[in-house]
Amino acid sequence: MRLAKYLANAGLCSRRNAELLITGGKIKVNGQVVRELPTTIKPDIDIVNYEGKIIRLKEKIYIMLNKPAGYISSVSDSKGRPTVVELVDIDERIYPVGRLDLDTEGLLLLTNDGDFSNLMLHPRYEIAKTYEVLVKGLVTDNEIRRLSDGILLEDGLTAPAKINIIKKYKTETLLNIEIHEGRKRQVKRMFLALNHPVIKLTRVRFGSLNIKGLKVGEYRDLTEGEVKRLINLAQLKTE
Numbered sequence: 001m002r003l004a005k006y007l008a009n010a011g012l013c014s015r016r017n018a019e020l021l022i023t024g025g026k027i028k029v030n031g032q033v034v035r036e037l038p039t040t041i042k043p044d045i046d047i048v049n050y051e052g053k054i055i056r057l058k059e060k061i062y063i064m065l066n067k068p069a070g071y072i073s074s075v076s077d078s079k080g081r082p083t084v085v086e087l088v089d090i091d092e093r094i095y096p097v098g099r100l101d102l103d104t105e106g107l108l109l110l111t112n113d114g115d116f117s118n119l120m121l122h123p124r125y126e127i128a129k130t131y132e133v134l135v136k137g138l139v140t141d142n143e144i145r146r147l148s149d150g151i152l153l154e155d156g157l158t159a160p161a162k163i164n165i166i167k168k169y170k171t172e173t174l175l176n177i178e179i180h181e182g183r184k185r186q187v188k189r190m191f192l193a194l195n196h197p198v199i200k201l202t203r204v205r206f207g208s209l210n211i212k213g214l215k216v217g218e219y220r221d222l223t224e225g226e227v228k229r230l231i232n233l234a235q236l237k238t239e
Contacts, residue, residue, distance in 0.1 A: 073099035106203030125234035130205035
């Protein structure tokens, strides 16, 4: 494993800052200062030291949170707004896998595993995300077809989506939409393009996970099987 990755996975700092520590002569491996990038180590054999302390890999953490509205999907916020990590009572450094908007609720993953996070987020792996969305107006069958086939936004044509209507009210429509892209505010922009502003948005599925049984604001650890299924789901897309 590359030393910078080891330091980041151990929760010491980001990968970029780890590289700066290495080139600055702040890291020792088996008692010797190393400055070269990349330096590789054997995690189970080599001893890594920073400022007199041995740096060890931390247990990997995978958490599913039912995010409430009003929380930023970040570790910190310059405006002082509450963040999703404040909802999780653990001492380890974790961060959200992707983001949900401030006013969006639902399934959000948090982890300290950078490789897992990349698998879940990279467009090539096409991890499906399903949202329950309440919009203004009555969505027509023609509009469903347009959304399903792909709709042109300012940053290009969206990939095909799976959509079904749950219920129509007098002036609103409740739907499910499944996408595998991760564009900023994508679902909101898709419906706004058809003059159906989103009233409420909730992510109900992420890959093989669903939010059932988890109340808003609650969280739980993923099981080993759930983590493996998510990883396998991503790896299937590369075959």
